[in-house]
Amino acid sequence: MDHAERCEAVRHCRWVDEVVPEAPWVITEEFLQKHQIDYVAHDEDPYVSAGIDDVYGYCKSQGKFLPTRRTPGVSTSELLERIVSRYRARGFDKKLRKMGHAELAAEGSDWDDSRPGSPGPAR
Structure with a gap:
C-alpha cells in the first residue's frame, strides 16, 4: 500500500479516532499535545534516528505507548x-x-x- 492507502486502512480501525497523515518520525510532547493524542501504537523495537536512541522514547516514558504484536x-x-x-x-x-x-x-x-x-x- 502507498501512504494514502495505509492512512485510509488505519482510519477504519475500531480504536482509531483520527489519523494524522503527516506525522513526524520522532514523536514529541508538542506533537502529542497539538493533536490531542492519547496513545501511539507501534512495535516495541527501538527505532534509532539522528541523535535519538528511540523515536518513541518520549511516548514510552509517559505511558502513552501501546506496543503492537505480530x-x-x-x-x-x-x-x-x-x-x-x-x-x-x-x-x-x-x-x-x-x-x-x-x-x-x-x-x-x-x-x-x-x-x-x-x-x-x-x-
Whole structure:
C-alpha cells in the first residue's frame, strides 16, 4: 500500500479516532499535545534516528505507548509467495478479465512459459 492507502486502512480501525497523515518520525510532547493524542501504537523495537536512541522514547516514558504484536502464523512473505504463485498459475486471470483488466492477466505475459518463444518463468 502507498501512504494514502495505509492512512485510509488505519482510519477504519475500531480504536482509531483520527489519523494524522503527516506525522513526524520522532514523536514529541508538542506533537502529542497539538493533536490531542492519547496513545501511539507501534512495535516495541527501538527505532534509532539522528541523535535519538528511540523515536518513541518520549511516548514510552509517559505511558502513552501501546506496543503492537505480530500475529502468530501470519507471514507477509508467505502471503506474497502465495499471491505470486496463484498469479503465475493463472488463478486470477478470469477475475482480472471480468474486472476489465485483461492486460494484467498472467496468460501471455513475459514469463508465461506456455507462450511460444517465451523464456519462461524466472527461476
